[in-house]
Amino acid sequence: MRPVDENDPKGLIYEAYRIDGITIEECRTIFLDWALSLKQVEADAAIPVLLDRHGQAGHPMTEVLREGLDTTGAARRRGGRKARLS
DSSP states (O other), X not given: OOOOOTTSTTOHHHHHTTSTTOOHHHHHHHHHHHHHHOSSSOHHHHHHHXXXXXXXXXXXXXXXXXXXXXXXXXXXXXXXHHHXXX
């Protein structure tokens, strides 16, 4: 039985680590679904918890979670008047 966890509300990350032969592309799809399912926690806070709990060297989901750490953060606005006038 999977643990109930606000960091993985649907158990997607938990299940991804249990699938034999899962590919990196499948892990990226699962990661996107997981990120869209978060309500009360932020991904940048949840990913380290999930890596500590599930992370396995050489597993594609571990690689995807680490990539997620590199890309999370505050969104920045791009463009605006200066970009239009360039």
